[in-house]
Amino acid sequence: MSTPEPTVRRGRGRRPADEVRADVLRAVGELLLSEGMADLTFERAARTAGVSKTTLYKWWPSVGALALDGYFHAVEDELEFPDTGDIRADLLAQLRAFVAVMTGTPGGRVLAELIGHAQTDPELARAYRALYSGERRRLAGERLQRAQEIGQIRSDVDVQVLVDQLWGAVYHRLLIPDEPVTDAFVGALVANLLGGVGSGA
Amino acid sequence: MSTPEPTVRRGRGRRPADEVRADVLRAVGELLLSEGMADLTFERAARTAGVSKTTLYKWWPSVGALALDGYFHAVEDELEFPDTGDIRADLLAQLRAFVAVMTGTPGGRVLAELIGHAQTDPELARAYRALYSGERRRLAGERLQRAQEIGQIRSDVDVQVLVDQLWGAVYHRLLIPDEPVTDAFVGALVANLLGGVGSGA
DNA sequence: CAAGCATATGAACGATGCGTTCACAACGTC
DNA sequence: GACGTTGTGAACGCATCGTTCATATGCTTG
Secondary structure, eight states: OOOOOOOOOOOSSOOOHHHHHHHHHHHHHHHHHHHOSTTOOHHHHHHHHTOOHHHHHHHOSSHHHHHHHHHHHHHOOOOOOOOSSOHHHHHHHHHHHHHHHHHHSHHHHHHHHHHHHHTTOHHHHHHHIIIIIHHHHHHHHHHHHHHHHTTSBOTTOOHHHHHHHHHHHHHHHHHSOSSOOOHHHHHHHHHHHHHOSBOOO | OOOOOOOOOOOSSOOOHHHHHHHHHHHHHHHHHHHOSTTOOHHHHHHHHTOOHHHHHHHOSSHHHHHHHHHHHHHOOOOOOOOSSOHHHHHHHHHHHHHHHHHHSHHHHHHHHHHHHHTTOHHHHHHHIIIIIHHHHHHHHHHHHHHHHTTSBOTTOOHHHHHHHHHHHHHHHHHSOSSOOOHHHHHHHHHHHHHOSBOOO
16 A cells, blocks of 8 residues: 555657666566565556556566566576585585575565466466576476486486475475475485485385 | 356345355355366355355455365365375375375365465465464374384484475475476385485495 | 344445557657 | 657556445344
8 A cells, every 4th residue: 555656757759668678677676576466566567667557568468477577687596506516515505595595585575476476377377487497497407417427316316306305395385384494494405305214124 | 257157146134154154165165166266256256155245355354265265165175194104105195195186186276376375465374374284284294203203214304394395395396387296206205205315425 | 022133235435456449759760 | 851660648448346334134132
């Protein structure tokens, strides 16, 4: 409810497409980080960006797609997959960086909301997989496979399953927060998987 | 959009609360399983159940809460945690049964949509944890702890982390379907964790 | 058995967002 | 300098929201 939107008045007529697009993404990013995507609508995005609603409808098929664009424009995701040759250290480093972003910035909340929205917005789900999750899965898989090739991970293991048991486990706690996401949790994830939790035969 | 709702005409005045509640839950369950919760609204639920919208607003704080009630009324979740004394076999059995429900019935889709909706509906999120996820985490934890006590799982392991690396991994593939959820996947989950995927030191 | 309380009903309301339409204006190009 | 592309502003009908109100009836108490 209602900070009076900073409605920017403009004349009519065309403005450069790139300029408009930049305004929109900036505005959407701001709205997302400050209020989450529950209250994000075409109407509000248009008002905040000082852009015609018509324009938004022409460029983005759904609120979700708009949010996805705005989110990535805002965070310029830069989670690297380090490769020092030591898979245990690299996994810990990457997962800790990931957790830091997810819990220490509004980015985690927004990402969760994007995934949430994707459950009932096929358009957004497709865009999310195409732009984000697929790529990250590929990068993680490549790093894990290199570890496998030099014998740090058993050769009969399907590395994609490991992605679910590491990052997927983190997402699980983000989306269904019964338990906290801590560095200790991350340490346990890696230790459990690499060393195994069974004892005897 | 728009099967013409089977509007049930009724007289005015009070009907037994239990009867009304039953009608509502039945209707919501039907709507959820047939159309998902994207199109579920107070309006449609009221129309389908042949109940006044006012009544719904009085009993349920949000569409999400209504959906959650309707869902559990419809599926009467009965995923047991077997205990044969063999933790590997029991985990496989439970996870396979879980996966069967999630992929073989509309229940999986609806559950994903509930979790999705909970990301932007704190009321629903709280209800979900209270009614469902917390309880299931507790049950799984107890079974894992028994295995730990008889030495099938190492004693220094935090069993709650295992929940995230087993069921959480499944949820990950359900919510972000880059990779399929199969029995082979389940097998790999259990094998990876119990045996470990590292090789050397 | 009668009185009264609790509760569902139906109808209406203003507000908001949706998704689309339209004529018009200005930018960039040829 | 003309033209086509593209954003602009305004207005629509429609759906849902969340709320209000007087009314009708089942249930319970005395």
